[in-house]
Amino acid sequence: MTINLEPDRIEELRQQLFEANRISHFVIIEATAKVSGATTAIVTDYQNYVNMQHENGDNFDFRILRDILPITDNLIHWAVAQQELHDLIDDDSNERDGLIDDLEHYTQLVMEENKL
Numbered sequence: 001m002t003i004n005l006e007p008d009r010i011e012e013l014r015q016q017l018f019e020a021n022r023i024s025h026f027v028i029i030e031a032t033a034k035v036s037g038a039t040t041a042i043v044t045d046y047q048n049y050v051n052m053q054h055e056n057g058d059n060f061d062f063r064i065l066r067d068i069l070p071i072t073d074n075l076i077h078w079a080v081a082q083q084e085l086h087d088l089i090d091d092d093s094n095e096r097d098g099l100i101d102d103l104e105h106y107t108q109l110v111m112e113e114n115k116l
Helices: 008-024 046-056 075-087 096-111
Strands: 026-033 039-045 060-067
Touching: 008 075, 026 046, 039 046, 039 096, 046 060, 075 096
Parallel strands: none
Antiparallel strands: 026 039, 026 060
């Protein structure tokens, strides 16, 4: 795993996510391609879900699978992986590959703890 967070950093991030959650709460959504029928589950915040519907509604059907996710250690790690991957400049680095693996891993753990 690329992401290694100390307990005090986890608590600091937990407080930041609680604040972010007040603005736009976290959800798990499902996106279904209208042409192929392929589906994928995505962890995101509600505002991003609305944006996805607006920007990609012609190609995908979206629905919320879980609304208002609890702020768990797995969600915190997911958020860090998401942000670090977003901030990464070099698209072909080993760090990028590690962050993608972390994001997939923590996404799966968030899905499991939300019984999906």
